[in-house]
Amino acid sequence: MIGPLSRWARGAALACAVLAAGASATAAQEAVTVFAAASMKNALDAASDAWTKESGVAVSVSYAASSALAKQIEAGAPADLFISADLAWMDYLDERALIDGESRVDLFGNRIVLIGGQGAEPVEIKPGFDLAGLLGGGKLAMAASDSVPAGKYGKAALERLGIWPSVEASVAGVENVRAALLFVSRGEAPYGIVYRTDAAADPGVTVVATFPEETHSPIVYPVALLAGTGNPQAAEYLEFLKSDEAKPFFEAEGFEVLR
Template sequence: MKRFLLSVTFAVLSVLLFGCSNNNEPEKTDATVDRETPESKQQPDEEVALLISAAASLTDALEDLKSTFEEEHEGIKLTYNFGSSGKLAKNIENGAPSDVFLSASSKDMNDMEEKGLINNESRENFTSNVLVLITHKDSDSTIDSFEDIDPAALDHFAVGEPESVPVGRYTKETFETLDLWEPLQDKLVLGSDVRQVLTHVEMGNADYGVVYSSDAYISNDVKVLAESDPEWHAPIVYPGAVVKDSKHQEAAQQFLDYLTSDKGKETLQEFGFK
């Protein structure tokens, strides 16, 4: 009987002691839990990957801008898709992903605006260019004007495809003004973008070509023979805009703002843009 009473007494004391121990432990509130969460478990802000659809003539300048922009805009990474402005615009219209569209002509950007594919308020002309006549650096050509071109005296002439490549459109307008477009028809080598036109002349696949001054500027294999008269063709301006379906509107606008800043303009000028 005594053993039984001792056992019951011990059990009751154990329960009482355990209860007191729990009551003395501070209650963990939500705030306490938050304070105890290690920093390593806190999720960082999601990195933004911007896709920039840009005219091929902007290749070198934009590649140069990439590192400085990313250094000054932590969390934003740039990816470029270069090509002819007309094809890039068509791709965006057909649903291809893009955050920013940088065109080498107002016409292609106008088409995008009319179709409601860009944020109109973000549109801005950020640079301009000049049309130039080029030949291979080793050529002995004495031409010093577009007006001196003699279709009968050459075999191949490289130009951009005028329906989708802005430089081809400006070239066609120039040659039509000078009554050279039709006489040159059987001599033309069409490029899918301005860089392909440049390559044709660099490789010796064409006697002459028409590119932007910025493209000739970056090549060591061609020389400029002449500049076009601005009155022969539509103004060569480069408009940029945020694509309406972009999921990164704020970051896309930051990139455009950087492109039109003093740093952006300085870089473009370094690569032959006006």
């Protein structure tokens, strides 16, 4: 015969088991938090939606300049995975032991382009190109050239072409590449320098020229898990981004998939 105390103990044990199972299920479904370069938005949103439908796990993405995101991670912002628009900001976190170095992979490539408003005429980019004359006193929209990858690539290209001094005073430096895109799309600047993938995402702009690859360092997007992430879903999400299944989402937006 089971006494009241024994029945209570068995009931308590059952309740604990149910709670533990619930907690385990909740942990298994923990959303993956991603910090990603602003230029990734369209492609990464589409890929993440597909992964969520397949896995049942939500993905929360914060988009901004790689420089801003790296500084937030350094300051302790909680995230599981970082996608940078250049190697330098991933190196910055690696040097501070803030990423899982073994998970790091160079996943995407891109190009920078000169854009104008809708219907703008094509131009030829070459050494000594009269970009200042093309601007006609207007602004050249770029991400901040001292910190944001798109801006750094753009400045390097203009310096290599020998025309940076002639346009430096006309540069409207903004917080990220998508902001530069909006400046041109809204008519607030006649021309801008953005990634090819950004230009493809906005019908309000026209690509008037692509910068020659030899004018700047290769545009590479490294991806890595952050050190100490306790989310078991994060590694699975990263594997998805590296898979053939995810590849079309990025190629559709103009990225080169490096794996």
